[in-house]
Every structure is written in C-alpha cells, then in structure tokens.
Amino acid sequence: MKYDVIIVGAGPGGIFSAYELKKRAPKLRVAIFEAGHPLDKRRCPIDGDKIKSCINCKVCSVMSGFGGAGAFSDGKYNITNNFGGTLYEHIGKAKALELMKYVDDINVQYGGAGTKLYSTTGSKFKKLCIQNKLNLLDASVRHLGTDINFIVLQNLYNELSDKVDFFFDTPVKTVSVKEDGYLISCDMGEFECKNCIISVGRSGSKWMESACRDMGIATKSNRVDIGVRVELPAVVFSHLTDELYESKIVYRTEKFEDNVRTFCMNPNGIVVNENTNGIVTVNGHSYEDSAMKTENTNFALLVAKHFSEPFKDSNGYGESIARLSNMLGGGVIIQRFGDLIRGRRSNTKRIEEGLVMPTLSATPGDLSLVLPKRILDGIIEMIYALDRIAPGTANDDTLLYGVEVKFYNMEVELDENLETKYKGLYIIGDGSGITHSLSHASASGVFVARRLTPDAE
Numbered sequence: 001m002k003y004d005v006i007i008v009g010a011g012p013g014g015i016f017s018a019y020e021l022k023k024r025a026p027k028l029r030v031a032i033f034e035a036g037h038p039l040d041k042r043r044c045p046i047d048g049d050k051i052k053s054c055i056n057c058k059v060c061s062v063m064s065g066f067g068g069a070g071a072f073s074d075g076k077y078n079i080t081n082n083f084g085g086t087l088y089e090h091i092g093k094a095k096a097l098e099l100m101k102y103v104d105d106i107n108v109q110y111g112g113a114g115t116k117l118y119s120t121t122g123s124k125f126k127k128l129c130i131q132n133k134l135n136l137l138d139a140s141v142r143h144l145g146t147d148i149n150f151i152v153l154q155n156l157y158n159e160l161s162d163k164v165d166f167f168f169d170t171p172v173k174t175v176s177v178k179e180d181g182y183l184i185s186c187d188m189g190e191f192e193c194k195n196c197i198i199s200v201g202r203s204g205s206k207w208m209e210s211a212c213r214d215m216g217i218a219t220k221s222n223r224v225d226i227g228v229r230v231e232l233p234a235v236v237f238s239h240l241t242d243e244l245y246e247s248k249i250v251y252r253t254e255k256f257e258d259n260v261r262t263f264c265m266n267p268n269g270i271v272v273n274e275n276t277n278g279i280v281t282v283n284g285h286s287y288e289d290s291a292m293k294t295e296n297t298n299f300a301l302l303v304a305k306h307f308s309e310p311f312k313d314s315n316g317y318g319e320s321i322a323r324l325s326n327m328l329g330g331g332v333i334i335q336r337f338g339d340l341i342r343g344r345r346s347n348t349k350r351i352e353e354g355l356v357m358p359t360l361s362a363t364p365g366d367l368s369l370v371l372p373k374r375i376l377d378g379i380i381e382m383i384y385a386l387d388r389i390a391p392g393t394a395n396d397d398t399l400l401y402g403v404e405v406k407f408y409n410m411e412v413e414l415d416e417n418l419e420t421k422y423k424g425l426y427i428i429g430d431g432s433g434i435t436h437s438l439s440h441a442s443a444s445g446v447f448v449a450r451r452l453t454p455d456a457e
C-alpha cells in the first residue's frame, strides 16, 4: 500500500496533522502508525488497591496510544510563545500564536465548549509578583480538564476513523529514505509513502535519536528540568488560580542566580506517578468535573539545568537523580516542607498529623538525599518567595513530592518548514525537541499539514 502521507505517532502532533490534512485535501491517502493502544483500550493498571505503583507495562498507557502523552493530562492548552516550546523560532511568533488559537477553536468545537479560557492580560497579579521579585509570564490557557480532554480526543478519533488508516499497537521500527519517498517498516511489514511526518513525542525520544543517527540528521541536547511537586491547601493559591487557573511564575534565586519556575499548576487536583522508560517520577492533573475535585492544589517547582561540553547526556543526568529517589523510596518520595527545613525525613505519622492530606500515596523520606544542593536551595528560596504572594506556601505541612523531572528530547535540525534535510520528511511535536506542550505540538501538526497541502483553500 502506498500512502501520500504516513504519520508516526498519534499524539496531539500526529492527530492535528491528520485532521488538517484530511480537512484540506480529503482525497489524500493518510495512515497513522501508533505504538500504543486505541483510546478506549488505554488503561493504566494502577488502581491504588491491588496495584499501587507502576509495574512497567510493555507499552505505557499513560504515555502512549491515541492522544499520546496528553490523553490523561489536565488538558491545559497554553496559548503563548513564552513557554511550551520554541516553535516560533522556526515559524515566527505570529504564525505560532495563530495556529495555537486555531487548535483551540477545534478543541472547543469537538467537545471543549463551555470550558474556560483564562488569561493574564490586565491581571493585578503581574504587579504583585514584580513587587516580590517574581515574574508572571503572559499567557492564555484553555483548561479542558482530564475528563473533557478525553471527550475531545474521542470526538477527534470518530472524525478521523473512517478517513485515515489507523495502525495501533504498531511501533514503527525504521524509516528509510527512498528515491521517491519513504519506507516505513514495522512488525506488519513495509509501507511506502511520499511524505512522512514523525511525531513520536517524549516516549519515542530514544527511537527518534537512533532514527536521526541512522539517517544522518543532526541533533543537539543540553537541558533537563529537575525539581519537586508542591501540594498545599487549594485556598492558599485560590486568589491566583480562580483568576488565572495556571500561573507561570519565574523567580531568580539570590544565592546562585538560577531561575526556578512554577510548572503545571492543578487547582483542586491530584498528584500522580509518571513512568518514563521505567523510572517513576511525579506529575499532576485535575478534573473539570466538580465531583472529582480535591481540597488541594499542586504545581511543580523546576530548575533548568543546562550542560556544556563535554557532557551531552542531560536526560541521563535527570534519570540518575530520579533513579536515586526510586532507590530510596521505591518510587516517589514525599516530605513535609517543615521536615525538609529541619533536616529530617518525614514519616507517616507526621504526614498524617499534617494539615494537607496527600493525594498520592508516596514513601515518606528526605528529598535532601536526592536533589543536588544547588537545586534544593533554589526550590526552598522560591517557596519563601511564593509565600509572599500566597501566604501559607511555606507552611510546615506543605507537601513536596520528588522528584519531578522534565525531560527534553534532543533538538532535531529542521528548517523553517519543520522539514529535515530530506524533502518530505518532517519531524514535529515533542519528538522534534522544539515543542514541549499540547498546544505547541498540535500547532506544529497543523503547520506541516498546511505545508503539504499548499493548493487547498
């Protein structure tokens, strides 16, 4: 079978490529190969009862399958060039914003109507933050919530299922360059296409690296973000979250002049485990449905670690730190802020007696045995800085989960069309290293689909 376009990976990047291709050129023959399951078969076995922690499934249903890593996420679509990736460096700021807004319109049309679009525009918190040496980054954010995000994905799948050939549970092994296109090989055999869009996300990072090596496509990598997830009573942050939902705040530490930032804020949400290549780290999300809301808000505090020559394996560094927490805690470690400051590990009794009821079952421990001093000092400084705009952040009972690691894919050399040195071979989404978010990954998919259909209206 010869396709006009084969898409590798059915995350937001792949889905929005397919959606836009079929919308603009319905006659195109398009196939999507996806390593994970269809949406309705994606189920993480952790039930908190019989299976309490990650059992390292062959294909992780949290990270893989229709909807990609974002399927069970909080569905926060940030419309901004200030974070979430550097797509704008390739396609320009105006185009990137236009495409993110277009993606937002589609999400609203396919089930997201009624969800709220928050914005920092004109917010009084900008001034409050600056007065306290904190920088609130400008953004609009559509919060779909885990439940509505799932419905949007279901609707997009229904839209595409009879227009696109889907191959689930079919990891692509190799992509080879042919004279007139590409040969995609997987367990089911070999498939030809004229154009190929690779959108393998974070879970496909190792595969992407070797594919680039095999095809001689240049890559670079030098960053990993390391930190903790903070959980506290929702009322502490409610003045910010009610107005902005998610606030991206950056603080420059006095001691080392490092930037510490808030990331992935989940008002009334839950803290969850995340498994990346067998290493358990922490993440969070929240539901739109009020029945699923908790009394707590959680967010990450991350410090970006950039490396220079000769060290290249920034993700390996992050993995080693995460492994250390897994070694000490058998998974994620939880510690009260008061215990951390007093230099003692947390124990079950102190956590149970605290004001904040943890939403994730994790092992009480000591994060100072895991995180490098410079990173830990930065996080502690930031907690005190946040306490000035949200009093209560630095309370003894505030919970810290560790570690949270934000891995970055190595950045692939692409031109302004997101095309590799091979004509017709595009790399988009988080797998390209230039996006790190739902909105940027989706926008990159739309962008390439439009490049491939220049004659459509």
Ligand SMILES: Cc1cc2nc3c(=O)[nH]c(=O)nc-3n(C[C@H](O)[C@H](O)[C@H](O)COP(=O)(O)OP(=O)(O)OC[C@H]3O[C@@H](n4cnc5c(N)ncnc54)[C@H](O)[C@@H]3O)c2cc1C
Binding pocket: 008, 009, 010, 011, 012, 013, 014, 033, 034, 035, 036, 062, 063, 064, 065, 066, 067, 068, 069, 070, 071, 072, 073, 074, 075, 076, 077, 078, 084, 170, 171, 172, 173, 199, 200, 201, 202, 203, 204, 207, 264, 274, 283, 284, 285, 428, 429, 430, 431, 435, 436, 437, 438, 439, 441, 442
């Ligand atoms: C728990 C969690 C919560 C998150 N919350 C948010 C949020 O609220 N807002 C936000 O902006 N971002 C969030 N993110 C990040 C967001 O999900 C990603 O940025 C986004 O999904 C990237 O889209 P993508 O299409 O590039 O890649 P992915 O979504 O990772 O999809 C890639 C797909 O490719 C498949 N694949 C990989 N290798 C192969 C192969 N060899 N052959 C075939 N298929 C392959 C994978 O199985 C996967 O399904 C969250 C991530 C997680 C894990």
